[in-house]
Amino acid sequence: MTRDSRNAKIRKELKKAQIVSNVQFCSDHFLMKLKMSGLPKRAVPGQFVNVKVTDQGTDPLLRIPLGIHTATLETISLLYKTVGEGTEILSSKRKGESVDILGPLGNGFDISRAKGKKVFVVAGGHGTAPMYWLVEKLIRQGHNEVECFLGASSKNHILCKEEMEKLGAKVHVATEDGSLGFKGYVTKLVDERIDEISASGENGLIFGCGPKPMLEALAKDARMIGMPAQVSLDAYMACGIGACRGCAVKTKNGYKLVCSDGPVFDAQEIDWKA
Amino acid sequence: MDLKIKIGRTTYDNPVWVASGTFGSGKEFEDFLELKKVGAIVAKTVTLNAREGNPPPRTVETPSGMLNAIGLENKGAAELVANTYPFLKRTGTKIVISISGANKKEFVECADIVAEKNFPHAVELNLSCPNVEHGGTKHRLIAQDAAATERLVKAVRRKIKCDLIAKLTPNVTDITSIAMAAEAGGADAVALVNTYMGMAVDAETRKPVLGNIAGGLSGPAIKPMALKAVRDAYLAVKIPVIGIGGIMKGTDVVEFMLCGATAVQVGTVNLVDPAGQGRILREFETYLKRHRVKKAKDLIGKLKG
Numbered sequence: 183m184t185r186d187s188r189n190a191k192i193r194k195e196l197k198k199a200q201i202v203s204n205v206q207f208c209s210d211h212f213l214m215k216l217k218m219s220g221l222p223k224r225a226v227p228g229q230f231v232n233v234k235v236t237d238q239g240t241d242p243l244l245r246i247p248l249g250i251h252t253a254t255l256e257t258i259s260l261l262y263k264t265v266g267e268g269t270e271i272l273s274s275k276r277k278g279e280s281v282d283i284l285g286p287l288g289n290g291f292d293i294s295r296a297k298g299k300k301v302f303v304v305a306g307g308h309g310t311a312p313m314y315w316l317v318e319k320l321i322r323q324g325h326n327e328v329e330c331f332l333g334a335s336s337k338n339h340i341l342c343k344e345e346m347e348k349l350g351a352k353v354h355v356a357t358e359d360g361s362l363g364f365k366g367y368v369t370k371l372v373d374e375r376i377d378e379i380s381a382s383g384e385n386g387l388i389f390g391c392g393p394k395p396m397l398e399a400l401a402k403d404a405r406m407i408g409m410p411a412q413v414s415l416d417a418y419m420a421c422g423i424g425a426c427r428g429c430a431v432k433t434k435n436g437y438k439l440v441c442s443d444g445p446v447f448d449a450q451e452i453d454w455k456a
Numbered sequence: 457m458d459l460k461i462k463i464g465r466t467t468y469d470n471p472v473w474v475a476s477g478t479f480g481s482g483k484e485f486e487d488f489l490e491l492k493k494v495g496a497i498v499a500k501t502v503t504l505n506a507r508e509g510n511p512p513p514r515t516v517e518t519p520s521g522m523l524n525a526i527g528l529e530n531k532g533a534a535e536l537v538a539n540t541y542p543f544l545k546r547t548g549t550k551i552v553i554s555i556s557g558a559n560k561k562e563f564v565e566c567a568d569i570v571a572e573k574n575f576p577h578a579v580e581l582n583l584s585c586p587n588v589e590h591g592g593t594k595h596r597l598i599a600q601d602a603a604a605t606e607r608l609v610k611a612v613r614r615k616i617k618c619d620l621i622a623k624l625t626p627n628v629t630d631i632t633s634i635a636m637a638a639e640a641g642g643a644d645a646v647a648l649v650n651t652y653m654g655m656a657v658d659a660e661t662r663k664p665v666l667g668n669i670a671g672g673l674s675g676p677a678i679k680p681m682a683l684k685a686v687r688d689a690y691l692a693v694k695i696p697v698i699g700i701g702g703i704m705k706g707t708d709v710v711e712f713m714l715c716g717a718t719a720v721q722v723g724t725v726n727l728v729d730p731a732g733q734g735r736i737l738r739e740f741e742t743y744l745k746r747h748r749v750k751k752a753k754d755l756i757g758k759l760k761g
Binding site: 193194195196234239240241242243244245284417418419420421423424425426427428429430431432436437456 | 521
């Protein structure tokens, strides 16, 4: 996938969005649905929004980047983990209140590359959040062979298994403690499966999102068998629009920005050792 | 209402500018702002040669502020002139080009590249990025050494005709001595403050958060210190002072002007609210109306005793 920044050129909006619902999804995750017109039609899976959680005072100061979990014509949903002050405040918001949304931001997954290929969606822990919409879109567009690989430390941290199955995807699970599915890293499962595919001569494509070590392992496996892989990265971020140059990631062509060159990159473009 | 202010030979439509490094070239903000209503766009600092920037993480949030250690990532002065000048000229906004360098020679060569006959409207000398190191000075940064500051401003002054703004660091014992040195060197204005050096530590990993270990603190957290620095500089020099430091709203602009700022630059707010400059300008106008101030410049230095 060459970075033509086509998604990053989509018109961005800054607006107050009303909360339709904000409910606990599982132990430390919340699902927020926001009323938004316009944005959902322009956005693509893998893109994100930058959320300002409060108008009161200056702490927290910066916005929180959250991948779009799913969208309808009039709403977007954000599946977020409560990890700090900002997400704690977000989780306390009630239906009818508003949050300030900036988006859609960044370059999402290039779904057009999936045509005629077996698709493998690999997600680790919270990295599952933006992958649900990807799976939804792929299946809606007629890709009936979407296989998902979900990994987490334990059963309680596996997200969206039933939801993805409901969409019609085949879901494999790996947990580090063995409390659900395969005991070990999810990349081990992926590795075995893509080896089979490659041996059978079929073409495959990997979409990944999760912790950096997982994506690095995925990139390595994909390279070994020559399968293309698109991965979504995370970084400390400020502006989200390419102005501050804060969210740099080392690539084989120098530093690039997670917010506006990514967050989705070709896995082989990233300098994983940096 | 008259919002105009004058710095050097240039009259600016309003005193609310955007600070270097927080606004890209302005292109990133077109969806959110009327660039024409920005007092001046101070473009991201360029250097003679391209710079890759610092290893990540480059930014981290802190209470009411943020640390950054970007490391002056840029594609070099010639690239800016070739690829970004056409856009900047089309904006119809006053443009200030920020330059930096490892030493005096690089500053002068860079200035020579960026200065055209009637463009930009001013050159800002970034003598104070905390994430780089300057040569030819007894301290880490040129703006920590009065003699080096004066020599550098003088050298650039000799080379280009453009109005010159010296951007100073607050990481000094006495900012007035540096402001005076910039004035003696021939600067048309001083801009302050650049960021305060700081760091963030992760207690769990016991490591510094930033890839560069330390960085520069900006945002509302530094506003009280910046106001003091602006007031001190204003009392020490005759040239205009441009106030910078944690401006988030219209009354912040007023506070800086009362302390002696002729104009201000808003920085971190652009990263939080990409429409921030427009909002701040409107709030500033509302203040002027409410207080029946006819000319914005009448606020300059009018802090009551």
